[in-house]
Amino acid sequence: MAKTSPAQFVREVRQELAKVTWPSRRELTVTTISVFVMASLAALFFFLVDQLLAWLVRLILGIGA
Numbered sequence: 001m002a003k004t005s006p007a008q009f010v011r012e013v014r015q016e017l018a019k020v021t022w023p024s025r026r027e028l029t030v031t032t033i034s035v036f037v038m039a040s041l042a043a044l045f046f047f048l049v050d051q052l053l054a055w056l057v058r059l060i061l062g063i064g065a
Contacts, residue, residue, distance in 0.1 A: 004012070023031070057063075
């Protein structure tokens with residue numbers, strides 16, 4: 001494997017970064033909001049499933065009122 005000098009490495013990194021298609025501010029905002037919404041929905045879903053399972057276990061085992 002050939003060794004690369006630090007200067008060559010930096011040049012190659014800059015060349016690769018020039019190829020990247022960066023999202024616009026609007027795309028970034030929409031994507032961020034959609035991630036937060038989906039994460040919130042997933043958290044709500046798992047909370048409800050957890051509560052249902054806990055209720056069923058209490059019902060089966062006769063724990064609580």
